[in-house]
């Protein structure tokens with residue numbers, strides 16, 4: 498299958514604003530296991546979640562006591578009509594556990610849009626926002642979390658790394674990648690496959706649609722982020738493997754695993770590097786830039802006149818150079 502076709506569903510999601518696909522409980526569990534300590538006594542808000550479909554709500558309601566949550570709130574989005582919220586906080590039915598059966602449903606005034614004032618009021622009272630937001634509104638979604646200085650763990654396309662609005666937060670260490678999906682592939686539940694998803698990526702039997710290059714974005718610290726990337730290659734003696742860019746004094750490292758352990762200068766690496774990024778080991782200087790977001794780095798996108806893929810521009814932390 499061509500790369501074009503594989504990526505077709507993501508483009509379709511953007512183009513058609515078809516954001517109706519749902520995260521599997523197993524994927525939520527696999528990621529959330531790395532953040533257990535962050536949730537004790539916290540208010541969690543899932544602000545893009547139809548409780549009937551959303552496994553985020555299910556996950557937090559089921560694990561309410563185990564995580565030691567203070568409160569769980571979820572809002573359902575109902576385009577152009579009145580919607581509702583669900584809140585889990587107390588052992589309403591007095592059965593000794595706080596779970597799904599203790600959810601209280603209250604009508605919202607509006608449609609549950611995450612940008613609506615009533616949703617923002619819930620956001621303000623919440624500590625951690627966890628969901629899979631609409632990909633078509635990802636920039637706006639992250640901007641709102643940043644504006645209200647919220648902790649978050651959300652799913653998005655890896656491509657969003659290259660959005661200037663997102664990358665600036667990555668560069669300034671306000672946002673990083675989570676632990677991730679197996680090889681970047683995510684399988685979401687959907688019932689809207691026929692008109693908007695590319696043929697070949699939807700499995701009729703499972704009802705799952707495959708998306709490539711899906712990642713978790715977060716500002717919650719986790720262990721993997723502090724694991725040192727083991728480097729085994731050397732620049733000295735292998736200079737020809739690391740050509741310099743045409744207009745920028747940096748070497749091209751086309752695979753993250755090939756970052757040389759003895760190079761002190763600036764390097765261009767694929768955006769997938771972020772999955773291995775440890776801020777104690779590397780410094781992010783910018784993004785190669787055809788669109789001149791960081792004009793000083795302009796030119797870090799071609800070698801001998803040949804255009805290359807997007808590159809993150811990095812440097813080793815000096816004390817880490819062997």
Ligand SMILES: C[S@@+](CC[C@H](N)C(=O)[O-])C[C@H]1O[C@@H](n2cnc3c(N)ncnc32)[C@H](O)[C@@H]1O
Nearest residue numbers: 516518519520545551552574610611629630631
């Ligand atoms: C990718 S789906 C994920 C659903 C759910 N979070 C999950 O993973 O199971 C995105 C959800 O956002 C909802 N949505 C779309 N626009 C929204 C908006 N402006 N405000 C809040 N939710 C929205 C959609 O209805 C959809 O349910």
